[in-house]
Amino acid sequence: MTTTTTPSASLWDTFEHTPSKRQRVFMRYLTATLVDLVVLGLFAEYWEHVSVDSFTIILLAAAVLQVLLKVTIVVEHWVAAFFKARPGGFAKFMRFFAAWVVLFGSKFVILEALALAFGDRLRFGGPFHGIVALIVVVVVMLVVEATMVKFYRSLD
Secondary structure (H helix, E strand, O other), X not given: OOOOOOOOOOHHHHOOOOOOHHHHHHHHHHHHHHHHHHHHHHHHHHOOOEEEOOHHHHHHHHHHHHHHHHHHHHHHHHHHHHHHOOOOHHHHHHXXXXXXXXXXXXXXXXXXXXXXXXXXXXXXXXXXHHHHHHHHHHHHHHHHHHHHHHHHHHOO
């Protein structure tokens, strides 16, 4: 009995090991950044409230957005844990209120950070000086990322 092997169609098919934690983190953030790149690029192309001068700016902005969104989530979790450790109804209220303030307020910080980093090369316009456009873009990025994760896990 002879066995034939089909040559691998992809470099990825040659890896027959369990990825390390650092490799998984790298792939997670690379994938999330590429998702953000695509989402931001599509908004820049099809929505007048998002304007970007070049592909390079979209790529850099996607990376900056990924970092800022992850920092926001870390801060939100830290604030939630702080209030969760305290007893009482007020602490419970403050846990959710503070999380909302961090998540909502971070969009203003992100918008300002993008303005400082990219100036007029990346612009969010429209209502409330572009904050609505930024929130829409960020929410779509998070929904697409979550959808990609759900799809990836369904492949198991």
